[in-house]
Amino acid sequence: MSQQRMAIMDKIRASHRARGIGSSQQAVDARLNARAQNLVPARGRLTGDALRARLEQFAVKSQASIVSVAAPRDVPQAIGAYLTAHHLPGPVRLCGDGFLAAMPWDLIARFNPATGAVQETDGVGVSVALCAIGETGTLMLISGPNAASGLNFLPPAHIIVLRAGDIVGALEDGWACLRQAGNGQMPRTVNLITGPSRTADIAQTMYMGAHGPKHLHVIIVDNHA
Amino acid sequence: MTTSHTVALFVTCLVDLFRPSAAFAAVKLLQDAGCTVSVPQAQTCCGQPAYNSGDKKNASALAAQTIRSLMDYDYVVVPGGSCAAMIKHHYPELLAGDAALAGAARALAGKTHELTQFLHEVMHYKPAVSGGEKITYLDSCSGLRELTIKDQPRAMLGSRIVENQDSETCCGFGGTFCVKYTSVSTAMADKKLDRLAATGAVLVAGGDLGCLMHLAGRAARRDMKLQFRHVAEILAGDDQTPAIAAEEK
Amino acid sequence: MQRHPAAFNANAAEALLDADLQAALGAAEAGFGVKRRKAIQGLPEFEALCDQAAAIKDHVLDHLDVYLQRFEAQVFAAGGMVHWCEDAQQAREVILKICRSVNAKTVTKGKSMVAEEVGLNPFLEAHNIRPIETDLGEYIIQLAEEPPSHIIGPALHKTKDQVSDLFHAHHAPLGFTERQSSGEALVGEARAILRQKYLVADVGVTGANFLIAETGSTVIVTNEGNGDMTQIFPRVHIVIASIEKIVPTLEDAATLLRVLARSATGQEMSVYTTFSTGPKRRGDADGPEQFHVVLLDNGRSAMLGGAQRDMLRCIRCGACMNNCPVYMAAGGHAYGATYMGPMGAVLTPNLEGVKRAQALPFASTFCGKCETVCPVRIPLPKLMRELRSAAHMARLTPARERLWLALWSWVAQRPELYHRLGGAGMRILAMLARGKGRFGWLPLAGGWTGTRDFPAPQGENFMAQWARGEKDTP
DSSP states (O other): HHHHHHHHHHHHHHHHHHTTOOOOHHHHHHHHHHHOOEEEGGGGSOHHHHHHHHHHHHHHHHTTTTEEEEEEEGHHHHHHHHHTTOOOOOOOEEEEHHHTTTSSSGGGGGGOOOOOOOTTOOEEEEOOOOOOTTTTEEEEOBBTTTTTTGGGSSSSSEEEEEEGGEEEESSHHHHHHHHHHHTTTSSSSEEESSOOEEEEEETTHHHHHHHHSSSSEEEEEESSS | OOOOOEEEEOOOOHHHHHHHHHHHHHHHHHHHHTEEOOOOOOOOOSHHHHHTTTTHHHHHHHHHHHHHHHHHHSSESSSOOOHHIIIIIHHHHHHTTTTHHHHHHHHHHOOOOOOOOHIIIISSOOOOOOOOEEEEEOOOOOIIIIHOOOOHHHHHHGGGBBOTTTTTTTTTTTTTHHSHHHHHHHHHHHHHHHHTTTSSOOOOEEOOOOHHHHHHHHHHHHTEEEEEEEEHHTTTTTTTTTTTTOOOO | SSSSSGGHHHHHHHHOOHHHHHHHHHHHHHHHHHHHHHHHTTOOHHHHHHHHHHHHHHHHHHTHHHHHHHHHHHHHHHOOOEESSSSSSHHHHHHHHHHHTTOEEEEEEEEOHHHHHHHHHHOOOOOOOHHHHHHHHHHHHHTTTTTOHHHHHTTTTTHHHHHHHHHHHHHHHGGGSSOOOOOHHHHHHHHHHHHHHHHSSEEEEESSSSETTTTTTTEEEESSSHHHHHHSSSSEEEEEEGGGGSSSOOHHHHHHHHHHHHHHOOOSSSEEEEEESSOOOOTTTSSOOOEEEEEEEETTTHHHHHTTGGGGGGGOOOHHHHHHHHHHOGGGGGGGGSHHHHHHHHHHHHHHHHHHTTTHHHHHHOOHHHHHOOOOOOOOOHHHHHHHHHHHTOOOHHHHHHHHHHHHHHHHHHHHHHHHHHHHHHHHHHHHHHHHESSSSOTTTTTHHHHSOOOOOOOOOHHHHHHHHHSSSO
16 A cells, blocks of 8 residues: 555655756644634624524525424423424434433324334434534534434434524534634534435425435534533 | 827727627727727737637747737727726736736736726727617626726616626636537526517627627527627617628618 | 547537536526625635635645644544555546455445546446445536536536436336336435444445544545445444645634535535544544545646646536536537536646546636636636647647648738738628628538538738728818
8 A cells, every 4th residue: 555655655755856947845744733713704693692593594495494482391292393394204213312311202202203214114313413613504513422413314314402692603613612612623523404305306306305314403402411 | 179089999809800889889989988999900819819828938039029019009999898898907927927918918918908997997088879779788707807897888788778687697608618518508508698688688798709699699599589799789880780690681 | 428538529419419518507607696796795804715725725725734734633643544546447446455454345425526537436346346326416427327417516418307317217126116206205215214224334435535633533525325324334434535625723614615615506515524534532422433535646646747737726616517518508418428517628728638628628618617617716718828829839639720820920921912812801701791781601610610600701901901091180
């Protein structure tokens, strides 16, 4: 392997010489260490109510639905109401996040909520977002011991629980959350999700639920720890 | 009133050979606008066919010839967008390494203008355009994208203009492309012609003779009612010359 | 259709007679244009972001070897492996080796043009490993045994009816006996079938839109979620990507992501933008046990040193072909190569040689629309012209064309002769036209008169008239 690596590096350097330039470790390290932001568009710099409104507007624009509840204990019933309204069956697979664990799931026992490994037969997956990005109506979810990435994709309906305090303006703010969450270590998977799955591969017409979930529902919890 | 603008007309090979009426119209417009017009005799072709065929050697030779014939004038005016763009944008690039001519190429680029751009933006001249017949304008890609020519002819043609859909999509001429890739070129022409016809206008004005000849020829083959004229002819009030590819009356 | 760039003209002629294809292309052309315009209206900073995106890519190219080193180190640190491949064959063999090391029987695949470039699928099949395309467009063409016709929508050339027929033929043996005609039902059928494949696959192969040097992450962008299903469930995740896909930081990725989806499909963001870094961490609820990045050169390092370097900025958004009237007339298969449209017309001669692929850079009117819409400011017409020049200098262009060109240029450099010949020739032609104003046929002008009438000149040329002072000047 290292022979091919050397050959490729040599060719790259030869090409640089042919153009009269030379690559620089300092220049690269400077950029990597600085992590400077480029232009952040105005719509990524909203705050407060305007930011919240934009997240809601763009989530809906991406064909997701989005609601708010006052407190964590209201989440299970909000899920139950959503599933009933859309005629979506359980079982409901909960990710292992502690935020969900404390909620009264017995209130929607009829939908068979449970943690554990995601099954093919699960009807609904429930995840907790690391943060949400108002600029594009995007939810950021990361993998971990209590967060299976498969949960975001396998069940036909996906519900993302989001703390109101985790709403940020721009992608760049999302990176700040990400770096903080892992103590500088990246998780295996970072999913930036903007709406439910879809395809336009058949005659340029949009159909929902290509492989990932057909339904994406976001529940914002206003008052949380 | 003394005329302060000495203009060299760079006719372009297509206008010179196939449509002198457009050149005479251009001369009239420039004179009416207050210019003194010269037509340097040592001009033939701007070299674009060679340039776009990858023949830099001949393109450079023709560029050198063109530059030498035009460099002494205050302004150079061209009744064609692609040739004007050749001089303005591609000559400096082509001759960047030529110690003798690089500076002259840059200087010439600075004072070369497409006809409608010159009349509208430099001379602020608006000819009185007679007649009420609707006109739709054929934008040429090089004029549009290399020289930002879009508003100027429309401003001068005034309220007679009706816009055609997807006016910024290429008509399929593309110089030698139109005879190298005939089937694609013709398909593109057909799409353009259908959109021109859909405006309800019969008269099509354009600033580039290559596009006009390509479309007029295809329209004639398809027995379409459209009439194609160089924009200079319309602005100069020439309604006697038969339209491009049209029968003499 | 011939799978060779030299056949472009013949392929295009065939394509123009294919009513189904023309209908599909018409629908695509209309859709892409509208979506892109709407999306750009919603982001006033779009042009400035494109300038920054181009600058980021330029910076990376100038320090590519160092960035690749940094990327590799980060992949190692996260527990992954990096494999360096100079050409397609090495890439195929590396991937085969990894698949064999886990006794892989089936491999699910996210959409990857680089995998297409190296011919991965036929190679795996020849070695008894079944590749299963999961992107719906790729799945469709896998069934049809055709190559992709567009880098974002591989089955863009297919009508819904054609997809119905394909699915009916291939899915009936799997128990789907009824022919579906609604798009929704077709998608549902594909979803049901592919669902099983995701969960039993031994290996998942994805491409990468970006490789992040800062973190050692690979980034994919999909709307379906197929790339995600491909890389979460199997034991082994292989990423195949070409070396110029490097992006320095997450911040730089943000800039590029902002212009990518907008340029490609008019979306704010693709539905799923996924960053993958190494295999699963200890204790993770799911994820692959192995993570391999296969880096492919295949001609890029050479491009870096020459006049074609700017092409390496390409982020594979497809905007150029979406806006190209030649592509929209001839379709992607006419190009006879992995990459199509304006970016394919530049990349193919660079990867496959000017001799083989010169027809492609000539198949352009230089209308410039592609350059206008390119989010990383690639001067596509200029690069095509350079390739034309390379073909001309190597005397690869047709001798007849070079002859006429040389003749024209020779005469044009002699103005007096030119004007005299021109004057005489145009007078003769005008006479022959006999007032009809045009010719239905002219010798030596068959390329024109085959489909168009040839406008007759008006008589003696302008320069000769002017010289004789026919019109007074003050």
